[in-house]
Structure formats: C-alpha cells, structure tokens
C-alpha cells in the first residue's frame with residue numbers, strides 16, 4: 001500500500017458542453033493522482049482553453065471556472081508526478097500554439113527515452129519549459145504537424161519515436177484523439193452514451209456519468225472520437241502486450257474493468273489463492289483498509305476464517321503530503337489507521353494487504369495490532385516481493401526504496417515483526433489475473449522489463465524498437 005499512480009486521463013466528444021463531464025470523470029479517477037488537475041476544452045470563440053490547479057479536482061476548479069469554458073470536446077488529467085517535479089508548470093494538459101491552431105495533450109505513463117529525446121532536440125536548439133515527458137511528446141507532435149503530416153500520421157510518427165508506457169488524449173483544435181502504447185502497459189478504455197464518446201484510464205469514469213463501457217483501447221491503437229462516431233487507426237505492435245499487473249493488484253479501483261477483467265474479482269481470487277498457498281491457523285482475517293479489503297475477503301472465504309474489519313481508516317488523511325522526517329511518517333500511519341481493540345485482543349490475526357514496498361507502513365501496522373492485544377499476527381500479501389524498480393510510471397524508482405530487493409522473506413518478516421509472512425506466488429498472481437504471463441509487465445517482481453532499459457534485463461521478447469527494425 002501507499003504507492004502512487006502516475007496519472008489519470010479522460011477525453012470526451014459530445015453534442016453538448018463537456019466541462020462538467022470531464023470534472024466528474026476526473027473525480028472518479030482521483031485515486032490516480034492528487035497533486036494537480038487540468039481540463040482543456042475546445043471553444044468556438046477562443047480555441048482551446050485550459051484550466052489547471054494544484055490539489056484535488058474539487059480544489060483545482062470552481063463552479064465558476066467550469067461554467068466559463070463551454071465546448072463540446074475536451075480532455076482532462078489528474079496528476080501524481082513520477083517524472084518531473086510537482087508544480088503547476090508540470091500540471092497537465094499541456095497546451096501549445098502551432099501554425100494551424102492549438103494542441104492540448106494529457107499523458108499517463110512514463111517514457112524511458114524522454115531524456116535522450118530531450119537532449120537530442122536541445123542540441124538542435126529546442127528549449128523546453130518543463131521537465132515532464134509530456135512536453136517531449138507534444139513538441140514532437142507539433143513538429144510532425146508543422147512538417148505537413150496529417151494528424152493521424154503525425155501521431156503514428158510520434159509513437160514510433162517514443163518508448164515506454166503511455167495513454168494519451170490529444171486535442172488538435174476541435175478534434176480529439178486517444179492513443180495507447182504498443183504494449184498496452186497503461187490502461188485506456190472507450191465508453192459511450194448515445195452520440196457521446198469518451199475515453200478514460202478506467203471504466204469507473206463511465207459509470208460516474210452513466211456511459212457504457214464499449215471496450216478497451218487496444219495496444220498501439222489510435223482512436224479519433226467525434227460526436228456520434230469513432231474511427232480506429234492501428235499502428236505496429238509487438239507480438240506480446242505488457243499490461244501493468246499492478247493495476248489489478250493495487251492502483252485501479254476495485255470496481256473498474258481493465259482489459260476485460262474486473263479488478264475486484266482479481267483481488268478476491270488472489271486472496272483465495274493465498275489462503276491455499278500459505279494457509280495458517282488463525283481466528284480472524286483483517287484487511288489493511290482499503291487496499292487489502294478484496295484480497296482479505298477472498299482469503300477469508302477460502303480459508304473459512306472469519307473476516308473482521310479490525311482496522312479503521314481515517315478517510316480524511318489520504319492526501320499526498322510530503323513527510324519531512326521518519327517520525328512524521330510514523331505518526332501519519334497512526335493517524336490514518338487505528339485498530340479496534342475489542343476485535344483484536346487475544347486473537348490470532350491474519351493481516352492481508354496488497355503489497356509491501358518499503359515495509360515501514362507494514363511494520364507500524366503489525367506493531368499496532370500487537371499493542372492492541374493480538375496474540376499472533378500473520379501477514380499475507382497479494383503481490384509477489386517487489387525486487388526491482390519501475391521505470392514505466394509508478395513511484396518506485398530505486399532498489400534502495402524496496403525492502404525485498406536485498407532481503408529474504410524471512411528477513412522481511414523479522415523486520416516487520418510478524419509471526420509469519422507469505423506473498424502470493426507469481427504463478428498464483430498470473431492465474432488470478434487470468435491472462436497469459438507474456439501479456440503482463442512484471443518488471444518490478446521479476447527484474448525483466450518489456451522495454452529495453454539500460455542496465456536491466458529485457459523480457460523474453462523483442463522490443464518494439466527491434467520489432468520495427470529501426
């Protein structure tokens with residue numbers, strides 16, 4: 001628990017004003033980023049108008065702001081920074097004036113070649129205003145358009161140059177496009193209600209607006225959304241995709257359907273498999289709320305051990321807040337979670353959570369439960385040990401941050417003070433997701449990545465770069 005997703009995006013084409021719809025969709029995607037939010041709408045009078053603000057969606061925009069931007073096509077973004085510093089200048093969508101008008105772009109993901117592209121173009125005299133990957137993408141796109149490519153060809157050409165994870169929404173004047181990286185690392189879904197078409201990082205955004213989930217945007221697909229229709233364009237893709245498994249384990253909302261699989265079902269199945277893979281004699285199964293809840297329900301059902309909400313979550317402290325020191329970080333856990341002593345006292349507890357990254361939070365929770373009188377605490381984790389960094393948009397940048405990168409399971413157990421510790425196996429995880437192992441990115445748990453990363457091993461398949469014979 002406690003990891004931050006890179007971003008959430010949305011794009012909508014309708015026959016009525018869309019600013020309230022984008023606002024609502026972004027609120028449904030708020031779990032994907034709480035640092036900043038932005039909306040760009042194409043208006044007949046002023047072209048693309050962009051509003052951005054720091055904080056939650058409801059803090060970033062006022063009712064007055066939304067009523068001022070009127071247009072039938074627009075995009076939106078919620079951000080948590082994994083590439084580029086946290087400030088309003090890195091908030092998205094990014095907007096740019098070009099000869100033929102305006103472009104606005106929002107991006108979820110992380111490029112592995114952003115720096116080399118930035119350096120290459122700096123050498124050619126380009127200046128960059130931000131440190132975000134998204135600026136690299138919009139600059140490349142504006143160059144392609146300037147060179148006379150049509151819009152779809154320009155997007156295709158940009159997709160050939162960039163490497164990494166990305167789901168994009170792009171407004172070029174009043175036209176809306178969405179694109180997903182060739183391995184489908186980041187999620188992107190297509191929804192519809194009547195003549196209104198929408199794309200969003202997760203299907204929960206459609207539920208919030210009464211749209212129907214039509215399908216996922218396919219890896220490498222570009223979609224043009226219009227009021228009343230969509231047009232699909234395909235690009236070259238490698239044989240195997242690489243959906244980020246962590247979306248199902250932790251990032252996405254449990255009620256989202258990603259690449260045809262309901263997140264809640266995966267989490268519950270993981271809990272069931274954990275109960276079979278690592279059974280334990282205990283009195284109650286307690287989830288770490290909210291991240292371990294579905295996993296714990298699965299564990300309880302499969303083991304027959306009673307489910308109990310033994311930890312209460314303070315829902316008002318869930319905001320991103322940079323803790324200046326270790327003591328503050330520890331206080332943060334105790335203000336966020338509090339055990340219910342009467343439920344815990346004298347009990348052998350199975351504590352279930354989605355993942356362990358640094359181990360600090362888990363250590364604190366185990367000690368809380370012991371202080372509340374638990375006679376034993378057995379920790380069960382719904383994700384295999386995270387042994388390697390993520391270079392593709394999740395906030396786990398170095399091995400030093402990861403407790404499992406250089407410690408055995410038993411050493412971690414000792415560190416967190418648990419009586420036993422078990423993680424779901426990679427096989428169990430893959431089975432719970434229900435996809436072929438080669439369709440998933442598992443870089444952070446195997447150390448083998450779907451794209452070429454200097455100093456790291458490549459998953460047993462060709463990179464897109466090799467595939468395209470660059």
Ligand code: SF4
Nearest residue numbers: 244390392441443444
């Ligand atoms: S390395 Fe891990 S967190 Fe990053 S995209 Fe791959 S599976 Fe997801």
